[in-house]
Amino acid sequence: MTDGSVVEQPAGPATTEPPESAPHPRRRFASDFAEALTTANAGTVTVLAILLALLLGAAIIVVSDENVLATFQYFFSRPSDAFSAIWDAVGGAYGALFKGSIVDVETFGQALAGEVPWHRAFDPISETLTNAAPLIFTGLAVTLAFRAGMFNIGAEGQAVLGAIAAGLVGFGLHLPVVLHLVVAVVAGAAGGALYGFVPGWLKARTGAHEVITTIMLNYIAAKLLVWLVIQEGVQRPGRQDAISKLVDNTALLPQLAGEVLRVNLGIVLAMVAAIAVAWLLQRSTLGFELRAVGLNPDAARTAGMSVSKTYVMAMMFSGGLAGLGGTAMLLGPAQSLTPAVIGGIGFDGITVALLGRGKPLGTVLAGLLFGALRAGAVRMQGEADIPVDMVSILQALIVIFIAAPALVKAVFRLREQRAAGLQQALAKGW
Amino acid sequence: MEPGEIHALLGENGAGKSTLMNVLYGLLQPDEGEIVIDGQPRRIDTPAAAIAAGIGMVHQHFMLIDVFTVAENVMLGEEQVRSRALGWLDRRKANAAVKRISERYGLRVDPEAVVEELPVGVQQRVEIIKALRRDADLLILDEPTAVLTPGETEELLGVMRSLAEAGKSIVFITHKLKEVQAIADRVTVIRRGKVVGTTAPDVGEDELASMMVGRAVRLTVDKQPASPGAPVLEISGLRMVDDRGHRVVDGVDLVVRAGEVLGIAGVQGNGQSELVEAIMGLRPALSGSIRLDGQELLGRSTRQVLHGGVAYVPEDRSHDGIVRDFSVAENLVLDVFDQPPYASGLVLRPAEIRKAATQRIAEFDVRTSSADALVATLSGGNQQKVIVARELSRPVKLLVASQPTRGLDVGSMEFIHARVVDERDRGTAVLLVATELDEVFGLADRIAVMYRGRILGIVPPDTPRERVGLLMAGITEESEAPGGAA
Numbered sequence: 001m002t003d004g005s006v007v008e009q010p011a012g013p014a015t016t017e018p019p020e021s022a023p024h025p026r027r028r029f030a031s032d033f034a035e036a037l038t039t040a041n042a043g044t045v046t047v048l049a050i051l052l053a054l055l056l057g058a059a060i061i062v063v064s065d066e067n068v069l070a071t072f073q074y075f076f077s078r079p080s081d082a083f084s085a086i087w088d089a090v091g092g093a094y095g096a097l098f099k100g101s102i103v104d105v106e107t108f109g110q111a112l113a114g115e116v117p118w119h120r121a122f123d124p125i126s127e128t129l130t131n132a133a134p135l136i137f138t139g140l141a142v143t144l145a146f147r148a149g150m151f152n153i154g155a156e157g158q159a160v161l162g163a164i165a166a167g168l169v170g171f172g173l174h175l176p177v178v179l180h181l182v183v184a185v186v187a188g189a190a191g192g193a194l195y196g197f198v199p200g201w202l203k204a205r206t207g208a209h210e211v212i213t214t215i216m217l218n219y220i221a222a223k224l225l226v227w228l229v230i231q232e233g234v235q236r237p238g239r240q241d242a243i244s245k246l247v248d249n250t251a252l253l254p255q256l257a258g259e260v261l262r263v264n265l266g267i268v269l270a271m272v273a274a275i276a277v278a279w280l281l282q283r284s285t286l287g288f289e290l291r292a293v294g295l296n297p298d299a300a301r302t303a304g305m306s307v308s309k310t311y312v313m314a315m316m317f318s319g320g321l322a323g324l325g326g327t328a329m330l331l332g333p334a335q336s337l338t339p340a341v342i343g344g345i346g347f348d349g350i351t352v353a354l355l356g357r358g359k360p361l362g363t364v365l366a367g368l369l370f371g372a373l374r375a376g377a378v379r380m381q382g383e384a385d386i387p388v389d390m391v392s393i394l395q396a397l398i399v400i401f402i403a404a405p406a407l408v409k410a411v412f413r414l415r416e417q418r419a420a421g422l423q424q425a426l427a428k429g430w
Numbered sequence: 431m432e433p434g435e436i437h438a439l440l441g442e443n444g445a446g447k448s449t450l451m452n453v454l455y456g457l458l459q460p461d462e463g464e465i466v467i468d469g470q471p472r473r474i475d476t477p478a479a480a481i482a483a484g485i486g487m488v489h490q491h492f493m494l495i496d497v498f499t500v501a502e503n504v505m506l507g508e509e510q511v512r513s514r515a516l517g518w519l520d521r522r523k524a525n526a527a528v529k530r531i532s533e534r535y536g537l538r539v540d541p542e543a544v545v546e547e548l549p550v551g552v553q554q555r556v557e558i559i560k561a562l563r564r565d566a567d568l569l570i571l572d573e574p575t576a577v578l579t580p581g582e583t584e585e586l587l588g589v590m591r592s593l594a595e596a597g598k599s600i601v602f603i604t605h606k607l608k609e610v611q612a613i614a615d616r617v618t619v620i621r622r623g624k625v626v627g628t629t630a631p632d633v634g635e636d637e638l639a640s641m642m643v644g645r646a647v648r649l650t651v652d653k654q655p656a657s658p659g660a661p662v663l664e665i666s667g668l669r670m671v672d673d674r675g676h677r678v679v680d681g682v683d684l685v686v687r688a689g690e691v692l693g694i695a696g697v698q699g700n701g702q703s704e705l706v707e708a709i710m711g712l713r714p715a716l717s718g719s720i721r722l723d724g725q726e727l728l729g730r731s732t733r734q735v736l737h738g739g740v741a742y743v744p745e746d747r748s749h750d751g752i753v754r755d756f757s758v759a760e761n762l763v764l765d766v767f768d769q770p771p772y773a774s775g776l777v778l779r780p781a782e783i784r785k786a787a788t789q790r791i792a793e794f795d796v797r798t799s800s801a802d803a804l805v806a807t808l809s810g811g812n813q814q815k816v817i818v819a820r821e822l823s824r825p826v827k828l829l830v831a832s833q834p835t836r837g838l839d840v841g842s843m844e845f846i847h848a849r850v851v852d853e854r855d856r857g858t859a860v861l862l863v864a865t866e867l868d869e870v871f872g873l874a875d876r877i878a879v880m881y882r883g884r885i886l887g888i889v890p891p892d893t894p895r896e897r898v899g900l901l902m903a904g905i906t907e908e909s910e911a912p913g914g915a916a
Contacts, residue, residue, distance in 0.1 A: 285767060301750075
């Protein structure tokens with residue numbers, strides 16, 4: 001027996017063993033907690049991967065900082081200069097990242113003293129939430145497809161279609177307040193769902209791999225958008241460049257804290273979507289089917305499930321969520337269609353889903369983290385003169401470390417988790 | 431272990447046989463204790479160390495690259511090169527090496543054949559050659575006969591004998607008592623991770639079995655004579671092709687009556703699997719008809735067939751029968767999860783699912799820590815019980831069981847056999863597909879022998895085994911002795 005989880009009882013009449021007594025529940029908890037921290041479980045690896053990415057990012061900041069490099073030339077005569085320059089560079093960058101995304105203590109103090117209006121203190125959080133909402137949607141889209149055993153690379157294209165549909169309703173129709181927003185959001189979801197249906201249907205009918213088809217559909221969606229925004233009736237009157245009309249005010253996602261902060265209803269909808277996806281996966285018959293097909297399509301088929309129907313449904317739901325991501329982008333910060341309106345949220349959604357490890361809650365947390373990085377990047381560029389691209393590097397590093405957990409385990413010398421997959425695979429001879 | 435000895439390691443599924451051998455081969459590390467080879471305590475922490483110590487292992491699941499030739503697979507890891515700098519492979523030398531080993535030990539195999547085109551038994555020989563090529567003195571064979579036909583098993587036992595004569599020691603892991611008695615010099619029985627005893631193999635099957643299980647077991651199936659009723663399943667003129675377009679089922683006519691077990695005997699790959707898949711709506715047929723109580727099944731979905739009163743125990747348990755990362759409870763409702771009381775509308779009702787699972791676990795004696803445990807953590811026998819429990823929880827007119835006890839330990843096998851007989855006595859028609867003659871003869875009331883997509887004959891279970899064996903090899907009495915007495 002390789003692990004304690006294989007319960008093998010005597011073959012005779014099952015004897016009931018006396019329940020194990022736990023004399024020191026409190027100490028037990030502490031040791032369990034320590035064990036959880038030092039073994040390679042998903043949570044620990046994720047946190048350490050983020051930490052490693054920040055460390056490596058710091059190294060990149062250091063070697064690309066002119067001040068630091070200057071001090072290196074006389075490192076051996078005055079090493080303290082180099083160290084303080086390194087501290088300035090890294091601390092400045094990450095400090096600005098933090099101030100731009102969570103809270104700027106200085107502004108907070110000024111707000112307390114009444115020197116600046118209160119909303120300034122909440123501006124960083126507002127920016128983080130604004131950026132996080134679309135990412136949570138696309139992250140959920142990728143997560144949902146992933147649980148059905150598919151890799152939806154097409155969240156980008158589905159988000160584009162969602163934004164287009166929401167935009168056409170937003171500036172094309174003129175409906176009363178509330179109704180206009182509802183119709184625009186529903187149109188956005190439907191646009192994405194329709195675009196997700198295509199690869200799902202192709203896979204179910206012809207076996208075409210969804211990775212290939214969704215990548216191709218991404219190109220088509222991107223070019224469709226480029227073409228659309230310069231058409232008459234869509235292009236903003238009086239403009240020669242590729243930009244559409246402004247969405248009516250009635251169709252915009254309302255700002256949660258008034259005009260002064262950008263944070264809008266999108267983040268609330270994203271949270272609701274996360275709860276809905278969690279419910280769908282765990283508590284609905286459709287989710288049961290979806291998970292069964294994702295884990296073992298052959299057994300699902302043998303038990304009478306329709307695997308192809310499940311693929312199509314999963315891709316439609318996934319596309320719908322990605323479409324909502326595009327909608328949140330358009331009806332939130334963007335307000336008009338441009339070729340770059342999506343801002344890469346589809347592709348970032350893949351990394352968000354990877355970081356979230358296929359779980360809705362994890363996806364929300366990952367979306368918030370990447371939203372914070374996007375929000376902080378602006379401040380970092382302005383204050384510490386580090387290009388926003390640094391954030392892309394950080395995101396990439398985090399995902400690489402998540403994808404290579406063995407690396408993280410080796411660096412931090414984590415103990416192997418009991419009942420690891422490898423051991424189970426090798427003990428198949430049972 | 432002594433040189434030239436064949437030592438059988440006998441134990442139920444989950445008794446610790448494979449773990450012990452994985453430790454020996456360096457795949458797992460011991461918590462305590464030591465391994466002594468030739469009087470020296472050795473630390474074996476990787477398979478490479480095991481190979482260096484002269485230990486070779488043939489896994490239950492082959493470690494071969496399907497699209498490479500036999501010789502390429504054998505030289506894998508220590509490739510023969512013509513020129514070191516350019517890395518040209520010397521195929522001729524590799525072929526010669528394979529030929530040398532295969533001739534020396536009677537392991538017939540063509541070095542230039544591509545592995546995926548070889549039958550399972552020959553692939554296994556390649557694995558053995560691989561181990562011998564690296565000068566293994568101790569060979570570990572992990573359940574080598576589980577995947578073999580009776581004929582191939584005989585051949586393997588012959589190979590093992592000639593290896594032993596050449597001075598190689600062999601650890602033979604199995605739970606098949608007959609093979610142990612046929613070949614082993616000594617037997618060690620393991621139960622729940624402990625050595626129960628080491629004996630000579632001639633102590634008798636019953637005693638070995640009770641050592642394995644820890645209590646007396648019945649090796650034969652107790653059953654009353656069948657009282658067949660009306661036909662339930664009628665197959666006529668069924669023709670099918672496989673994925674590559676070969677004709678695999680070629681005009682099969684069969685009738686299974688209520689209250690009887692019809693066993694299909696045959697060497698694997700003679701169309702039995704496809705036939706079963708056609709009944710279950712998993713594979714289309716070219717022509718013919720399959721009727722359940724007079725209703726045509728061809729063209730219906732798997733779901734309609736299942737809910738129309740057919741229970742199905744698939745041949746490949748972990749591939750088609752269970753979702754490994756689902757809980758026991760979830761696996762038990764894989765077919766009815768969306769019907770009341772397990773769901774109302776779109777909403778699952780976990781409490782009901784759990785309640786039903788707890789009941790089934792008790793009824794079918796599934797050994798699991800709880801209904802929420804992942805099925806993957808259960809032993810093979812208990813996984814099979816989960817499948818049987820699920821399938822027999824619907825109203826059933828016909829039970830289709832394909833290799834229902836393959837790879838199972840004695841205790842689980844006994845249980846499954848008893849359930850099949852139970853179902854029969856309740857008036858269910860049973861279609862049993864098996865490659866093990868013991869199982870067919872033990873359970874079936876009539877035996878249909880299938881060969882190359884045809885039913886060569888239907889015989890009663892008191893027919894001599896030799897005759898069924900000949901039919902399985904495609905030899906009918908007519909073709910053997912034309913005009914002879916029937």
